[in-house]
Amino acid sequence: MRGTAEPAATAAGAPETPGASAAAGPVIQATALASGYHGRTVWSGADFSIAAGEFLTVLGPNGAGKSTLLRMVLGLLRPAHGTLRVFGGPPRRGNPAIGYVPQRRTLDSDFSVRAADLVGLGVDGHRWGMSVAPRKRREKAEDVSRALASVGAAHLGGRAVGRLSGGEQQRLQLAQALVARPQLLLLDEPLASLDLRSQQEVSQLVADLRAEYGFTVVLVTHDINPVLGVTDRVMYVAGGGVSVGPPAEVITSASLSRLYQAEVEVLTDSRGRVFVVGLEAETAHPHSPRGPRP
Amino acid sequence: MTAALASQGYSFLSGPSWNLLADVQNMLSFAFMRHAFAAATASALVAGLIGYFVVLRASSFAAHAISHIGFAGAAGAVLIGVNPVLGVGVLSLAASVGMGVLGRRLRGRDVVIGLVMAASLGLGYLFISLYSGNATDAYAVLFGQIFGITTGAVQITVLTSVVVLALLAALYRPLLFASLDEEVAEARGIRVGALGLGFMMLLALAVTEAVQVSGVLLIFALLVAPGAIAGRVFRRPAAALALSAGLAVLITWASLTLAFYTPYPVSFYVTSLAFVMYLGVRAAGRGAGLGRRLAASLSPGRDTAPEARPAATVRT
Numbered sequence: 001m002r003g004t005a006e007p008a009a010t011a012a013g014a015p016e017t018p019g020a021s022a023a024a025g026p027v028i029q030a031t032a033l034a035s036g037y038h039g040r041t042v043w044s045g046a047d048f049s050i051a052a053g054e055f056l057t058v059l060g061p062n063g064a065g066k067s068t069l070l071r072m073v074l075g076l077l078r079p080a081h082g083t084l085r086v087f088g089g090p091p092r093r094g095n096p097a098i099g100y101v102p103q104r105r106t107l108d109s110d111f112s113v114r115a116a117d118l119v120g121l122g123v124d125g126h127r128w129g130m131s132v133a134p135r136k137r138r139e140k141a142e143d144v145s146r147a148l149a150s151v152g153a154a155h156l157g158g159r160a161v162g163r164l165s166g167g168e169q170q171r172l173q174l175a176q177a178l179v180a181r182p183q184l185l186l187l188d189e190p191l192a193s194l195d196l197r198s199q200q201e202v203s204q205l206v207a208d209l210r211a212e213y214g215f216t217v218v219l220v221t222h223d224i225n226p227v228l229g230v231t232d233r234v235m236y237v238a239g240g241g242v243s244v245g246p247p248a249e250v251i252t253s254a255s256l257s258r259l260y261q262a263e264v265e266v267l268t269d270s271r272g273r274v275f276v277v278g279l280e281a282e283t284a285h286p287h288s289p290r291g292p293r294p
Numbered sequence: 295m296t297a298a299l300a301s302q303g304y305s306f307l308s309g310p311s312w313n314l315l316a317d318v319q320n321m322l323s324f325a326f327m328r329h330a331f332a333a334a335t336a337s338a339l340v341a342g343l344i345g346y347f348v349v350l351r352a353s354s355f356a357a358h359a360i361s362h363i364g365f366a367g368a369a370g371a372v373l374i375g376v377n378p379v380l381g382v383g384v385l386s387l388a389a390s391v392g393m394g395v396l397g398r399r400l401r402g403r404d405v406v407i408g409l410v411m412a413a414s415l416g417l418g419y420l421f422i423s424l425y426s427g428n429a430t431d432a433y434a435v436l437f438g439q440i441f442g443i444t445t446g447a448v449q450i451t452v453l454t455s456v457v458v459l460a461l462l463a464a465l466y467r468p469l470l471f472a473s474l475d476e477e478v479a480e481a482r483g484i485r486v487g488a489l490g491l492g493f494m495m496l497l498a499l500a501v502t503e504a505v506q507v508s509g510v511l512l513i514f515a516l517l518v519a520p521g522a523i524a525g526r527v528f529r530r531p532a533a534a535l536a537l538s539a540g541l542a543v544l545i546t547w548a549s550l551t552l553a554f555y556t557p558y559p560v561s562f563y564v565t566s567l568a569f570v571m572y573l574g575v576r577a578a579g580r581g582a583g584l585g586r587r588l589a590a591s592l593s594p595g596r597d598t599a600p601e602a603r604p605a606a607t608v609r610t
Contacts, residue, residue, distance in 0.1 A: 074481045076480060076481065093480075093481075093483045094481070094482050094483015094484070095483075096482075098481070100477075100478055100481040100482075101478075102477035102478060102481070112525075112529060113474060113529050113530070113531055113534075114529040114530055117529070117530060117531055118474060118475065121467075121470065121471045121474065121475065121478075121479075122478075122482075124467060125467050125468065125470065125471030125479065125482065125484075126467070126468060126471065126479070126482040126483055126484050127467055127468070128464055128465070128467065128468065129463065129464055129466060129467065130463055130466045130467065131467070158529075160529050173478075176475075176478065177478075
């Protein structure tokens, strides 16, 4: 972690009520949005808007369509229905204002490139040709080391990516997204396959960076607990629908049972961690046809 | 080699004098050797650079398949009386377009690629058996035949190399991005599908060139080995690319020279040198790793174990 131990300052003015900051307008706005491909709808009827500087956590079982929301925001997938507006316009591919950290696959530990080169792709990897101008190269190197330092990975720049731990690789991906100075950061399962401590560290890091740079965060996870202390609102994607609101309102037995159309119970342990139980059948068969329970 | 050359009327085969300059001068005094060096160097440069991306993209099996499908083209070309290398080029390009269009859908479909590859080799064999004449040209495509390359073929090879290198330079950054991190590259607006198709076509051209040196069956030595070695030595992509190209050229030059002074074929030397170099780099890497571990165990306070991964994921 970084040496600094200041508490996660809540991002200045992260509005509890979206759309309150009329000046900037919502970063993402969905109206009757539905997601799906090949004629199959995964979820539908989503109405929500995400304000500038907000931290939104997207929750839900595997296959519920969490990642497809990110792909729609990135302009890689068309909405099946409804409208989606990003920064006030239709989503477009390659929007430099959006930083994206995809779900991590394991990297080959044998054949590997330097961490700094991976992060550097975030600066100019999308441009044609090769960079030869010494001034540009110097600027790029400075940007890369700044980004690495901001995620507490300054010492990893020269290391081979494939040799780093899962948590370290996650920081590099974060640095690669940050180096282009995004206004919106999309993180797909950044906490998956990390140990408990790294989960806490990465979610705290994202919260700190948001406080520092003021960007909007949309973080996808299937476990709410590591981000419970840092997220403004949650979006629960399940049972073909979407429910958005503060954690205390969405992650309740009544709210989730309505969403899943099944009896679900939310338990809280002595340390404030929440557990959703009663979903064993649903998570095993997320697409199983639902009917009224006997 | 020597027997073939002797039959062609060369009577210089007295062996090297071990005076490097004189030997090289002697070797290059023959037009066929100058041609071989020109074409092989152009091919090796392209193979080394493309090969690094082949390893990075884990598409060496595709490279293998493209070359084998190219063999059917060579045999077909011999059958209809056309230059077999042209046949390799046409069918390799067709195969690369097919693979590029299918793109991600081919991922993990090794069985399908393998079957198409085997069917192509079978087809090539049928063409050879249908051909009534002496099919040495087709067999040369299997194992390479850089000696005896015509002036026209040298010119085409060099020109192809120039075109491939120019395109590779233009695609460099997005190709590197898409090869290392396809999903982020796509999100940043890179058309990864089109880029993949473009790369496969460059790969087909590289294969066609390298086939002249190493042959269809031994293509890995020139196309994959230098990139694999360079990727183990350097972590900076630019440095690794330079080393990969350098190694490919070095292997080729050494092989041509060895084949000139000994009775053994070029492609044998190419594969052997590539293999020995790869083993050497792996052994050196292992030795270095052992050294690091030893140093780490001697100074227990320092955190020097890059292999250390977080312990098993603890989930609640």
